[in-house]
């Protein structure tokens with residue numbers, strides 16, 4: 431997986447559809463900046479922004495460079511900014527217009543390749559709404575821009591969400607596969623760009639002490655939490671149609687589930703890793719309508735207080751209907767029906783407006799036998815836990831019990847902590863660097879394959895069906911600033927377990 435052994439990407443041109451959008455300024459340009467700074471992008475590189483707005487290249491550049499300086503902050507290096515200015519251009523127009531925009535793009539690509547002596551390697555980044563994906567890709571392909579000839583490559587990155595449900599994801603896959611080869615398609619999930627997410631595989635398979643206990647013989651259950659203190663911001667329109675389940679579960683959360691649960695791949699080759707991830711998705715027991723009622727929970731936040739600030743209810747934000755039934759919280763109990771995980775539930779949850787940003791994977795082990803402690807002051811033994819902290823502080827913690835010093839036998843919980851920043855220093859990253867670089871290298875390991883996307887929707891679609899058929903009761907059902915609805919606690923309490931909210 432260490433493609434960073436290779437010093438630089440191939441010379442290439444990056445075309446960004448949706449160049450005036452949020453993602454381009456907040457993530458893509460800063461990620462390119464850091465890649466260039468660290469020497470991963472060669473001089474023979476250029477960026478063409480494509481958007482709906484009719485802007486000149488100069489206008490686009492001045493805006494994007496201003497944003498870039500804002501995001502990188504006071505340490506922005508002017509040499510790199512100049513470098514970007516020299517090789518960025520823009521063309522704008524109507525994406526539906528088959529002629530003007532796409533022939534302008536073709537001419538601009540030819541001109542750019544010539545000016546910067548760049549061979550015809552091109553990757554197209556679709557930072558646009560999913561309903562435009564195949565439409566725009568078809569127009570690119572129609573101009574011959576998707577064809578790989580004379581050893582040059584053409585690649586397409588698609589942002590999430592990839593479909594709304596199983597049917598639409600299948601349709602999108604089939605439309606794209608009519609236009610392109612699977613190896614040209616990169617379905618991005620920015621969670622795979624996070625260092626600690628990538629570290630899951632190294633932690634599990636690069637050490638010999640964890641894997642022998644990473645199974646149903648030792649593990650009691652697994653909890654995966656992706657909590658956000660933020661709300662929906664200005665994305666009410668998108669979010670209200672999506673909801674927490676679609677927005678986070680078939681993509682980010684399932685990446686965490688599969689990397690935690692998968693078998694060792696035979697190599698770090700893209701397909702070897704993705705085959706093992708795909709097997710986990712296939713092994714997740716499908717939800718029957720009864721299971722949906724018993725093993726899933728949805729919630730929506732009402733008003734509340736976060737960090738001492740009053741926060742509005744979800745139904746009060748812009749572009750959200752005051753009777754909206756969209757969930758801002760989802761919790762599921764997943765059953766992975768395979769040899770390693772039989773009988774070990776994976777509880778996953780995600781929510782907006784929770785007390786703090788916190789993403790972690792907790793492996794809770796079974797209890798040690800108690801008989802040795804029967805005649806001591808010890809009331810009960812705590813279970814061991816390994817917590818993989820994904821964000822905001824990246825690290826790994828092992829929780830175990832130790833004897834409290836003194837003449838009587840008493841135990842107390844203690845931790846062994848590994849903190850990424852202590853060991854490796856602070857690394858500044860948007861999470862997109864590695865993914866953009868991998869795409870330029872042609873390494874699809876950290877991207878989703880068509881079958882994985884469809885398997886994910888196969889798990890989630892039956893839940894959406896039941897949730898759509900039976901309107902949510904009593905929304906809003908959790909206060910902003912709380913850990914979610916009471917039903918989510920009951921989900922675990924029914925199994926004599928509880929969510930761990932205090933695992934820093």
Ligand code: BG6
Nearest residue numbers: 590620658677678682789821861
């Ligand atoms: C995005 C979702 O994919 O991930 C957002 O659409 C969510 O709703 C975001 O806030 C979370 O990403 P991160 O990297 O901040 O955990």
